[in-house]
Each structure stands twice: as structure tokens, then as C-alpha cells.
Amino acid sequence: MESNFAELDSVIHSRVRLAIMILLLQSETANFTYLKKEIDVSDGNLSTHLRKLEEAKYIKMQKRFENRKPKTTISLTDKGRAALNEYTSNLEEYLRLASDGKKQ
Amino acid sequence: MESNFAELDSVIHSRVRLAIMILLLQSETANFTYLKKEIDVSDGNLSTHLRKLEEAKYIKMQKRFENRKPKTTISLTDKGRAALNEYTSNLEEYLRLASDGKKQ
DNA sequence: TCAAAGTACTTTGCAATACAAAGTTATTTT
DNA sequence: AAAATAACTTTGTATTGCAAAGTACTTTGA
Numbered sequence: 727m728e729s730n731f732a733e734l735d736s737v738i739h740s741r742v743r744l745a746i747m748i749l750l751l752q753s754e755t756a757n758f759t760y761l762k763k764e765i766d767v768s769d770g771n772l773s774t775h776l777r778k779l780e781e782a783k784y785i786k787m788q789k790r791f792e793n794r795k796p797k798t799t800i801s802l803t804d805k806g807r808a809a810l811n812e813y814t815s816n817l818e819e820y821l822r823l824a825s826d827g828k829k830q
Numbered sequence: 831m832e833s834n835f836a837e838l839d840s841v842i843h844s845r846v847r848l849a850i851m852i853l854l855l856q857s858e859t860a861n862f863t864y865l866k867k868e869i870d871v872s873d874g875n876l877s878t879h880l881r882k883l884e885e886a887k888y889i890k891m892q893k894r895f896e897n898r899k900p901k902t903t904i905s906l907t908d909k910g911r912a913a914l915n916e917y918t919s920n921l922e923e924y925l926r927l928a929s930d931g932k933k934q
Numbered sequence: 935t936c937a938a939a940g941t942a943c944t945t946t947g948c949a950a951t952a953c954a955a956a957g958t959t960a961t962t963t964t
Numbered sequence: 965a966a967a968a969t970a971a972c973t974t975t976g977t978a979t980t981g982c983a984a985a986g987t988a989c990t991t992t993g994a
Contacts, residue, residue: 730868731845731849731852731868731869731870733845734845739842739845739860740980741835741838741841742864742981742983744924745835745924748835748924748927748928748931751928751931751932752927752930752931757942758942758943759941759942759943762942764834764835766835767982768982768983768984769942769943769944769983770943770944770945770946770981770982770983770984770985771981771982771983772943772979773942773944774944774945774981774982775946775981777944778980785857796891796941796942796943796988796989797942798942798943801953804864809871811932812929814928814929817921817925818925820848820849820852821918821921821922821925823852824851824852824855824914824918825918826856827855827856828855828915840979844951844952846952862970862971862972863970863972866971871953872953872954872955873954873971873972873973874952874953874954874955874956874972874973874974874975875952875953875954876972877971877972877973877974878951878952878953878973878974880950881973882951892968901971902971902972
């Protein structure tokens with residue numbers, strides 16, 4: 727039986743990781759501090775979420791030194807962009823069902 | 831600082847529990863077997879998710895006997911309906927940000 | 935000049951979660 | 965009367981999510 731409720735990519739389905747992906751979609755590249763401020767998450771937590779997205783190859787991180795300080799630049803991969811697209815369209819379907827429910 | 835990324839109610843932010851809430855919104859009441867089939871989830875998993883929603887007072891479960899068989903009827907509480915409403919409007923904002931991101 | 939504070943992270947420890955397998959209790963079929 | 969079915973719940977375990985602590989520097993102020 728085909729369920730109305732599609733699987734939701736568990737790599738993306740976490741508030742923090744979803745926010746990271748959306749921010750990267752908007753701004754193409756970002757750094758650690760920027761993400762941290764925008765999402766309001768602790769350092770450690772952000773670090774592990776980034777690692778998870780990297781392991782899934784949804785983002786890539788370039789680490790280099792700029793003015794003698796470490797600087798990480800984070801961006802979406804094509805795979806990540808595609809996964810986010812599918813995730814959001816699945817979620818939209820959930821929301822559509824929810825708003826159908828309200829109407830009756 | 832006000833983040834664009836609102837907290838997402840962690841009681842609802844799980845594929846299975848979100849689906850349960852939406853199904854209850856649509857059909858007012860439901861039983862265990864119906865939910866299980868619609869969501870495609872194992873018995874044990876569904877049972878624990880239902881308990882979690884009940885503990886949060888988002889759903890109520892009436893257990894009674896009908897034709898000498900146990901029959902659980904599950905429905906949304908007002909609190910649950912309100913929480914789902916807030917959750918979906920927060921999520922819609924995330925999705926709006928995502929589709930803004932795509933356009934640029 | 936050297937100690938304290940700041941920056942940009944990562945690692946660690948642990949509590950909470952998600953899941954399926956196994957268990958329970960009662961009924962229906964063979 | 966044994967086996968299958970229904971409608972769940974409990975248990976065991978692997979995974980997750982999180983913040984506190986740690987690391988490796990650099991900058992600032994006394």
C-alpha cells in the first residue's frame with residue numbers, strides 16, 4: 727500500500743540541519759559563526775550536525791587559513807541541493823494534507 | 831537575536847507523530863490499525879509514538895470494549911490541534927525561506 | 935611581556951529517542 | 965484444542981542530540 731506520508735530524509739529532518747541547508751541555499755556559502763548565529767545553536771551541536779551533513783555528502787567544507795586564522799567555508803553540493811528539494815516537496819505534501827484537514 | 835528559524839515543537843517533529851496528528855485532523859477519530867496502515871509503521875513504534883502524544887496531551891485515547899473486543903479510539907485534543915497549527919505555520923515559514931533560496 | 939579573553943572550532947559523556955522483536959491478552963478459525 | 969489473528973504493550977538496543985569541556989591558536993590590555 728502506498729502511504730500518503732512519504733519518508734522524510736532523516737539526514738535533513740532535524741530543525742538544525744534543515745536550517746543549515748536552507749541558509750546554504752540562500753547564501754551559497756557560509757561560515758561556522760554565521761550559521762551559529764542564524765540558527766542559535768551551540769558550537770558542539772552545530773559541529774556534529776555539519777559533520778553529519780558532510781558524511782551524507784550534502785555539504786562540503788573547505789578549511790583554510792585566512793589572516794592566520796582558520797576559516798571554514800561551507801556550501802551545498804548538488805546532491806544536497808537535490809535532497810533538499812525532494813525533502814521540501816515531500817513536506818509540502820504533508821502540509822497540504824494538514825490544511826485539507828482543517829477545512830472540513 | 832531573533833532567529834528566522836523558529837523552534838519546531840519536538841513532540842510533533844517526527845515523521846510518524848506528524849502523520850498521526852494530520853490523520854487525526856482529517857478524520858476526527860481513528861483507531862490503532864487505521865493509523866498503522868496509513869503511516870506504515872510497526873506496532874511497537876506506533877504504540878510509543880501514541881504514548882508520547884498522549885503524555886503531551888495532544889491526543890486522547892478512549893479504550894473500551896466493543897463486541898467483546900478492545901477498541902481504542904484516538905482523537906486530537908484542543909491543545910493538540912493548537913500545537914499542530916503552530917507547528918505547521920512555523921514549518922511553512924521554513925519552506926518559504928527554502929523556496930526563496932531557490933529563486934535567486 | 936605575559937596572562938586573560940576571544941575565536942573557531944572538535945571531542946566527550948550522557949540522557950533522550952526511535953525502532954523492531956518479543957511478549958500479552960483475548961478472540962476466532964480449523 | 966491447537967493455531968492463527970487482532971490489538972496492542974514492553975523490552976532491549978542502537979542511534980541521536982546536546983552541552984560542557986577541551987584544543988589550538990590570536991588578540992588585547994596591564
